[in-house]
Amino acid sequence: MPKKSYRNAINEAMAGEMRRDSSVILMGEDVSGGTGAPGEDDAWGGVLGVTKGLYSEFGASRVLDTPISEGGFVGAAAGAAITGLRPIVEVMFVDFLGVCLDGIYNQAGKFRYMFGGKAETPLVVRTMYGAGLRAASQHSQTLYSIFAHVPGVKVVVPSNPYDAKGLLIQAIRDNDPVVFFEHKMMYDDEGDVPDESYTIPFGEANVLRDGEDVTIVAIGKMVHLANKAAENLAKDGISCTVIDLRTLSPLDEETILEEVETTGRLVVVDESHPRCSVAADVSSIVAEKAFKSLKAGIGKVTAPHCPVPFSPELEDLYIPKIADVEAAVRRTMA
Amino acid sequence: MQLNRDDLLKAYRTMATARHFEESVFENFSEGRIPGFVHLSAGQEATAAGVMMALDERDWVATTHRGHGHCIARGMDLQETMDEIYGASSGICGGKGGSMHIADLDKGMLGANGIIGATGPLAVGAGLSAKAKGDNGVAVAFFGDGGSNQGLTFEAFNLANIWKLPVIFICEDNGYAEATPSSYSVAGTQVDRAYGFGMPGVEVDGFDFFAVHEATRDAVERVRRGDGPSLIHIKTARYYGHFVGDAQTYRAEGEIDMLRADKDCLKIFREKVVGAGLLSREQLDEIFEEEKERVEKATLAAHAAPRATKDDLMTDVYGVY
Numbered sequence: 189m190p191k192k193s194y195r196n197a198i199n200e201a202m203a204g205e206m207r208r209d210s211s212v213i214l215m216g217e218d219v220s221g222g223t224g225a226p227g228e229d230d231a232w233g234g235v236l237g238v239t240k241g242l243y244s245e246f247g248a249s250r251v252l253d254t255p256i257s258e259g260g261f262v263g264a265a266a267g268a269a270i271t272g273l274r275p276i277v278e279v280m281f282v283d284f285l286g287v288c289l290d291g292i293y294n295q296a297g298k299f300r301y302m303f304g305g306k307a308e309t310p311l312v313v314r315t316m317y318g319a320g321l322r323a324a325s326q327h328s329q330t331l332y333s334i335f336a337h338v339p340g341v342k343v344v345v346p347s348n349p350y351d352a353k354g355l356l357i358q359a360i361r362d363n364d365p366v367v368f369f370e371h372k373m374m375y376d377d378e379g380d381v382p383d384e385s386y387t388i389p390f391g392e393a394n395v396l397r398d399g400e401d402v403t404i405v406a407i408g409k410m411v412h413l414a415n416k417a418a419e420n421l422a423k424d425g426i427s428c429t430v431i432d433l434r435t436l437s438p439l440d441e442e443t444i445l446e447e448v449e450t451t452g453r454l455v456v457v458d459e460s461h462p463r464c465s466v467a468a469d470v471s472s473i474v475a476e477k478a479f480k481s482l483k484a485g486i487g488k489v490t491a492p493h494c495p496v497p498f499s500p501e502l503e504d505l506y507i508p509k510i511a512d513v514e515a516a517v518r519r520t521m522a
Numbered sequence: 523m524q525l526n527r528d529d530l531l532k533a534y535r536t537m538a539t540a541r542h543f544e545e546s547v548f549e550n551f552s553e554g555r556i557p558g559f560v561h562l563s564a565g566q567e568a569t570a571a572g573v574m575m576a577l578d579e580r581d582w583v584a585t586t587h588r589g590h591g592h593c594i595a596r597g598m599d600l601q602e603t604m605d606e607i608y609g610a611s612s613g614i615c616g617g618k619g620g621s622m623h624i625a626d627l628d629k630g631m632l633g634a635n636g637i638i639g640a641t642g643p644l645a646v647g648a649g650l651s652a653k654a655k656g657d658n659g660v661a662v663a664f665f666g667d668g669g670s671n672q673g674l675t676f677e678a679f680n681l682a683n684i685w686k687l688p689v690i691f692i693c694e695d696n697g698y699a700e701a702t703p704s705s706y707s708v709a710g711t712q713v714d715r716a717y718g719f720g721m722p723g724v725e726v727d728g729f730d731f732f733a734v735h736e737a738t739r740d741a742v743e744r745v746r747r748g749d750g751p752s753l754i755h756i757k758t759a760r761y762y763g764h765f766v767g768d769a770q771t772y773r774a775e776g777e778i779d780m781l782r783a784d785k786d787c788l789k790i791f792r793e794k795v796v797g798a799g800l801l802s803r804e805q806l807d808e809i810f811e812e813e814k815e816r817v818e819k820a821t822l823a824a825h826a827a828p829r830a831t832k833d834d835l836m837t838d839v840y841g842v843y
Contacts, residue, residue, distance in 0.1 A: 211654070249654070255684065260643050260677025267647020267661075270632060271582055273654055275647075290674070294637050295644065302623045303633065304616030305838035339839055364840065391841065438841035473843075 189380035197349035201356035215252040216278030223253035262291035269311040282317040296365035297340035308363040320373040328496035330460040336436040342366040343436040347411035349379035354388035371409040391438035399427035406457040417513035452483035453520040462490040487516035537567035540591035542817035563591040565761040568787035570595035572734030580659040582648035584641035589634035604820040610827035617830040639672025649687030668699025679719040682751035689751040701772040712755035728758025
């Protein structure tokens with residue numbers, strides 16, 4: 189199977205769907221990266237090059253560079269989605285969703301229910317999240333829990349190139365609004381990605397490793413920490429199950445509960461803040477529905493409850509580490 | 523295109539239905555039969571009829587929290603519209619939307635909206651769809667003087683014009699955003715704002731159906747040609763408060779009586795068409811009474827309409843936790 193980067197997998201998913209379905213359009217800041225400029229055909233393709241080449245293949249009517257007006261173009265994408273198009277909107281950083289939440293949670297996320305089931309809103313909002321780029325407080329957040337809170341919005345967080353392609357194709361074909369989270373530090377990660385098109389269904393977590401002692405539930409980039417920690421712990425005879433949630437909404441409660449019932453212990457790893465996070469949510473579900481299976485208190489590994497700092501020393505302290513996961517697992521075994 | 527006799531009858535009938543509808547909702551809300559809160563458009567019927575009669579089936583309309591008249595003028599089913607306001611399961615949105623979110627995509631109605639300023643971007647999106655479809659459809663965004671001050675509205679102006687989309691922005695200015703007068707809250711003029719984004723803008727008398735209709739027809743013609751968006755600033759007034767129950771202490775004494783006496787769009791329409799010998803008073807009276815009866819019937823039916831039940835709560839969602 190060919191090796192491809194997370195970036196290329198995402199690009200390939202969009203290109204394939206745009207070829208397959210003429211109602212799929214792409215819009216966002218610099219998704220062409222220079223429409224109207226002298227070098228537009230070879231322009232950026234997004235600040236990190238994720239949409240490179242789509243403009244030259246599909247043209248300005250389907251790859252729309254937007255002005256810097258996220259509220260306007262996310263709302264417009266919601267309007268386009270209920271009137272027949274399947275827009276993919278790139279909101280460069282999830283932090284910027286602060287100026288365009290309305291289009292997602294009051295408009296797109298409500299249409300289906302509020303209009304009595306008569307509306308379909310096939311909208312994908314792709315956005316970058318996560319710390320590690322020294323991008324500081326307003327370009328580094330991990331804000332998926334805000335969207336997972338809202339019924340009517342689906343939330344997808346792929347942890348690897350294979351999942352990124354399959355989940356994005358699924359998102360584009362889905363008839364509900366999806367917020368698709370791409371970790372900015374993972375674009376160069378490589379993995380096996382088939383050339384052909386495939387989908388990964390929403391609401392099905394991926395059990396990456398089967399263990400007997402502790403279940404580690406992880407999201408996005410944190411899945412790699414969980415895997416590595418599990419490998420290290422295995423050397424000490426601690427056997428871990430690792431679950432990659434893949435989609436936070438819908439959430440695969442069943443798999444989480446089943447695995448916790450087997451191991452009796454849970455550690456959740458989430459790059460977000462501890463309060464009102466997906467880690468807190470998963471913990472509460474397990475505490476409520478699998479309490480009797482639990483042999484120990486639930487462990488949570490999250491970033492601290494402070495904004496993402498700029499200073500490299502501080503940011504490194506901020507980001508959860510493999511050792512934190514190992515320590516949390518050991519605490520549940522103590 | 524001149525309006526023929528049938529068009530004039532239709533225009534008056536639409537305005538009459540919308541007026542009776544709002545009077546009925548006022549009365550029944552006041553008596554506690556309608557849940558939530560309602561924003562009535564009585565007094566603004568010339569906008570609803572004048573704009574909608576310039577549109578056709580392929581067009582899209584995003585409207586505001588004050589959207590009952592627009593729904594009726596767009597040809598939404600009267601009974602299903604009334605039932606929705608009552609929260610009945612027979613409502614057009616199954617009772618899940620209500621007055622503020624009533625929609626009918628089959629009629630091109632993208633919904634009333636509870637968020638001020640949300641309509642501009644939605645219409646831009648519908649304009650993108652229309653352009654992609656290539657059917658020369660037009661998308662209309664209604665917003666009020668209140669919505670005219672939202673940044674989202676300006677973003678929508680800019681997007682619509684850089685992409686030369688078939689969008690018509692209609693500022694239906696009834697003089698007050700809740701209790702705040704537009705004379706206080708709006709810097710510059712709406713038309714100047716349109717010019718600021720390089721699109722044509724025109725101010726029209728919202729008490730005059732003909733002025734509204736002609737301005738909309740001109741704008742529709744322009745956008746269908748592919749010349750990009752335009753704005754219409756309709757100056758009108760509402761007979762009721764921001765919501766029913768609003769004591770309206772901010773309004774001048776006698777303001778509403780004066781509006782009803784001198785600025786009523788139905789009366790003005792009657793005077794014009796009767797004065798020009800196009801229609802007779804009897805014809806118009808007959809229509810007015812017919813629509814009154816139709817609305818009364820719909821009201822009574824809404825009182826007896828089936829209520830949503832527990833089974834309806836978790837439909838139209840995914841994932842039950």
